[in-house]
Amino acid sequence: xxxxxxxxxxxxxxxxxxxxxxxxxxxxxxxxxxxxxxxxxxxxxxxxxxxxxxxxxxxxxxxxxxxxxxxxxxxxxxxxxxxxxxxxxxxxxxxxxxxxxxxxxxxxxxxxxxxxxxxxxxxxxxxxxxxxxxxxxxxxxxxxxxxxxxxxxxxxxxxxxxxxxxxxxxxxxxxxxxxxxxxxxxxxxxxxxxxxxxxxxxxxxxxxxxxxxxxxxxxxxxxxxxxxxxxxxxxxxxxxxxxxxxxxxxxxxxxxxxxxxxxxxxxxxxxxxxxxxxxxxxxxxxxxxxxxxxxxxxxxxxxxxxxxxxxxxxxxxxxxxxxxxxxxxxxxxxxxxxxxxxxxxxxxxxxxxxxxxxxxxxxxxxxxxxxxxxxxxxxxxxxxxxxxxxxxxxxxxxxxxxxxxxxxxxxxxxxxxxxxxxxxxxxxxxxxxxxxxxxxxxxxxxxxxxxxxxxxxxxxxxxxxxxxxxxxxxxxxxxxxxxxxxxxxxxx
Ligand code: NAD
Numbered sequence: 059x060x061x062x063x064x065x066x067x068x069x070x071x072x073x074x075x076x077x078x079x080x081x082x083x084x085x086x087x088x089x090x091x092x093x094x095x096x097x098x099x100x101x102x103x104x105x106x107x108x109x110x111x112x113x114x115x116x117x118x119x120x121x122x123x124x125x126x127x128x129x130x131x132x133x134x135x136x137x138x139x140x141x142x143x144x145x146x147x148x149x150x151x152x153x154x155x156x157x158x159x160x161x162x163x164x165x166x167x168x169x170x171x172x173x174x175x176x177x178x179x180x181x182x183x184x185x186x187x188x189x190x191x192x193x194x195x196x197x198x199x200x201x202x203x204x205x206x207x208x209x210x211x212x213x214x215x216x217x218x219x220x221x222x223x224x225x226x227x228x229x230x231x232x233x234x235x236x237x238x239x240x241x242x243x244x245x246x247x248x249x250x251x252x253x254x255x256x257x258x259x260x261x262x263x264x265x266x267x268x269x270x271x272x273x274x275x276x277x278x279x280x281x282x283x284x285x286x287x288x289x290x291x292x293x294x295x296x297x298x299x300x301x302x303x304x305x306x307x308x309x310x311x312x313x314x315x316x317x318x319x320x321x322x323x324x325x326x327x328x329x330x331x332x333x334x335x336x337x338x339x340x341x342x343x344x345x346x347x348x349x350x351x352x353x354x355x356x357x358x359x360x361x362x363x364x365x366x367x368x369x370x371x372x373x374x375x376x377x378x379x380x381x382x383x384x385x386x387x388x389x390x391x392x393x394x395x396x397x398x399x400x401x402x403x404x405x406x407x408x409x410x411x412x413x414x415x416x417x418x419x420x421x422x423x424x425x426x427x428x429x430x431x432x433x434x435x436x437x438x439x440x441x442x443x444x445x446x447x448x449x450x451x452x453x454x455x456x457x458x459x460x461x462x463x464x465x466x467x468x469x470x471x472x473x474x475x476x477x478x479x480x481x482x483x484x485x486x487x488x489x490x491x492x493x494x495x496x497x498x499x500x501x502x503x504x505x506x507x508x509x510x511x512x513x514x515x516x517x518x519x520x521x522x523x524x525x526x527x528x529x530x531x532x533x534x535x536x537x538x539x540x541x542x543x544x545x546x547x548x549x550x
Contacts, residue, residue, distance in 0.1 A: 121267030177228030320480025
């Protein structure tokens with residue numbers, strides 16, 4: 059790797075990352091301008107990579123299209139074997155990949171180790187589902203046979219964000235590959251390193267060109283949406299980007315899968331086990347995983363007024379005890395925000411909440427961490443109006459708002475009063491209340507007496523403007539197939 063393109067702050071942790079575009083089975087420089095990749099915990103330059111532009115994309119799609127036919131023809135068993143081998147290589151390189159992500163996105167090593175394991179598990183899960191892209195037969199008179207097959211779509215694209223770089227690179231390749239597609243993967247321009255290393259580690263297990271990794275920002279993302287050779291786009295990202303992807307895909311009538319943002323409610327009822335609910339509210343913020351930068355984070359707590367003071371004091375005490383540190387150091391409980399833009403956005407929300415009179419029960423300037431890093435202490439706001447910005451907008455950071463409620467119907471109107479609905483969490487010991495609230499809450503995933511955890515095969519995704527489609531389940535793989543109906547008339 060040329061020296062002028064890499065200045066790793068921690069030994070040679072990222073020195074195995076190929077700094078180019080992965081197209082047709084090889085790495086080469088993109089034709090766009092050079093982009094710097096920085097370490098968010100100390101501001102050091104990690105790498106420089108030339109962006110991919112439209113002509114790079116054309117080459118990637120042409121190579122992927124050719125490889126896809128061979129891959130589809132291999133059949134489900136051979137595809138499953140290749141995906142399982144890929145998962146094994148990822149597990150073998152888990153430490154390296156976790157360290158790359160810790161440096162590149164600011165999440166602690168322990169959380170990124172979990173991510174690599176989860177990505178490999180999801181890849182193994184989809185490897186085992188390759189034979190489930192089944193069809194059906196339709197009853198006909200004796201001389202006719204009508205059947206429906208499921209076929210791969212061809213070349214599809216997956217565009218992913220900065221908060222789980224390796225996990226999303228690994229897991230979002232898996233479902234469309236299992237179904238027999240080729241995949242163009244676009245990581246976030248802020249955190250592209252682990253996706254490039256993943257392609258390097260597993261690329262030779264597949265027909266040359268089947269996987270492409272193109273780095274860059276909104277421009278190459280928009281070119282992907284507009285490309286006539288790409289059949290579908292799956293985005294994990296923000297609501298505004300979801301709209302842009304849908305608009306950009308309209309001209310070529312591409313299918314879109316959208317996993318977008320949320321402002322997820324955690325409801326504590328009068329009869330809840332308050333101690334457990336407090337621990338659940340802290341867990342739901344995913345502080346140790348992503349410093350709160352998780353789409354599913356339950357970032358607004360609605361607590362019955364009887365427990366309001368106890369819950370505010372309990373969460374504040376747990377927030378104050380969280381140890382911030384360098385993401386790549388063992389024992390760090392919470393890292394930093396992944397990008398400068400995200401840091402500025404989160405600070406803006408905090409400043410405006412304070413100006414508008416909200417009470418900050420936990421938070422303030424971080425101590426004992428590099429001043430150049432994008433560190434934000436876990437921050438708790440209370441005494442906030444239900445219609446305040448901090449109670450309604452996705453912050454995507456370690457900022458939690460607590461609101462009191464007295465009447466269940468009013469509480470539900472606050473919970474459901476937003477345009478988004480990704481996750482929710484309900485804390486109660488009353489089964490009737492649990493069933494009533496899970497039915498009435500508008501969200502794609504609801505936990506009762508828990509938060510955050512995902513389960514293999516359990517669909518994850520949002521309602522309203524939190525997205526379209528479900529992932530981490532059979533439906534994700536089937537979303538990257540098309541049905542074909544065939545009728546055969548016997549002439550015998
Ligand atoms: P983002 O929307 O800014 O970017 C996501 C990806 O889209 C990046 O790769 C980016 O380069 C690309 N992109 C940007 N503009 C584009 C355009 N016009 N056309 C095509 N691609 C474009 O999101 P982010 O800031 O990286 O991530 C944070 C957001 O992601 C939050 O809103 C969060 O809730 C959401 N998210 C959702 C899920 C989920 O499963 N629902 C998971 C993680 C993150």
